[in-house]
Amino acid sequence: DGGITQSPKYLFRKEGQNVTLSCEQNLNHDAMYWYRQDPGQGLRLIYYSQIVNDFQKGDIAEGYSVSREKKESFPLTVTSAQKNPTAFYLCASSIDWAGELFFGEGSRLTVL
Amino acid sequence: KQEVTQIPAALSVPEGENLVLNCSFTDSAIYNLQWFRQDPGKGLTSLLLIQSSQREQTSGRLNASLDKSSGRSTLYIAASQPGDSATYLCAVSGGYTGANSKLTFGKGITLSVRP
Numbered sequence: 001d002g003g004i005t006q007s008p009k010y011l012f013r014k015e016g017q018n019v020t021l022s023c024e025q026n027l028n029h030d031a032m033y034w035y036r037q038d039p040g041q042g043l044r045l046i047y048y049s050q051i052v053n054d055f056q057k058g059d060i061a062e063g064y065s066v067s068r069e070k071k072e073s074f075p076l077t078v079t080s081a082q083k084n085p086t087a088f089y090l091c092a093s094s095i096d097w098a099g100e101l102f103f104g105e106g107s108r109l110t111v112l
Numbered sequence: 113k114q115e116v117t118q119i120p121a122a123l124s125v126p127e128g129e130n131l132v133l134n135c136s137f138t139d140s141a142i143y144n145l146q147w148f149r150q151d152p153g154k155g156l157t158s159l160l161l162i163q164s165s166q167r168e169q170t171s172g173r174l175n176a177s178l179d180k181s182s183g184r185s186t187l188y189i190a191a192s193q194p195g196d197s198a199t200y201l202c203a204v205s206g207g208y209t210g211a212n213s214k215l216t217f218g219k220g221i222t223l224s225v226r227p
Contacts, residue, residue: 006155031212042116042217043201050213058213090155097211101146101203103155 002027004104006091011109013078013085021076021107023091031097032074035090036060037106043090049074050097078109086111114139116204118218125192126226133187133221135202140180143205147176147187150199150220159187159200192225199223 004025013019025032034046045058049068063082068074074093078085091104115138125131135145144163148156160169160176162185168177175188189196199220206214 004155033212040219042219043203045213045215048213056213092156092212094212097213098143098205099212100158100161101148101156101212101215102158103148105155106153108153 004091004093004102006089006104006107009105009107011107013109013111015111016080018077018079019109021078021089021091021109023074023076023104025072025074025091025093025102025104027093027095027102028071029093029095029099029102030071031094031099032068033092033094033101034058034064034066034074034076035092037088037090046076046089085109114142114204114206114214114216116202116216116218118200118202118221120221121219122222122224124224124226127192127194129192129225131189131192131223133189133200133223135185135187135204135218137183137185137204137216139206140183142180143211145176145178145185145205146203146215147174147185148201148203150201152199156201192223194225194227197223197225 007022033048035043047066049055052071065077089107146161147159162178173190199222201220203217
């Protein structure tokens with residue numbers, strides 16, 4: 001079935017460590033996005049990519065990095081520079097930059 | 113800056129009731145509006161997308177309407193069921209380009225349907 005796969009579902013990290021969250025889609029979508037969701041807040045955009053080999057910072061990119069070397073993959077690295085990394089991370093994709101958004105199941109990161 | 117408000121934050125209704133969830137936005141220059149459902153600990157599922165030129169969209173027991181001039185959208189759920197219990201979020205695309213990178217999300221309405 002077509003969809004978006006995020007892994008791992010749960011991740012624990014010690015302070016000072018970088019972690020990478022995986023996002024893979026088989027929908028043949030050009031655009032992919034990473035959002036962060038915190039309790040009581042709306043989703044906030046971290047990074048987005050409208051086409052392979054190109055990506056742009058979203059509203060809260062500090063402390064995060066991404067790559068888009070393949071159309072189907074958009075991994076997110078949470079670096080040690082991110083001051084409050086504990087959150088629920090959501091990956092999404094759309095057929096183009098303005099199409100309907102489809103989301104993965106999310107990855108919950110906890111910093112110990 | 114676009115602001116999206118969903119009030120109330122939580123709602124509890126008995127099974128079988130028809131209900132309306134509200135979404136309001138401050139800037140009427142939108143490209144489209146999307147409604148999503150989120151179950152606890154899960155990702156978002158797209159329910160309906162309304163283009164700015166449309167007034168409503170329907171899918172099964174769900175009907176979403178859009179009134180750009182008043183900055184409002186409503187999601188109507190007919191004959192609610194316990195399985196409808198979830199958080200419902202609306203998201204508004206910014207400006208005339210409609211880029212998803214300019215989406216503004218509401219904080220959601222947590223719906224509980226009592227058997």
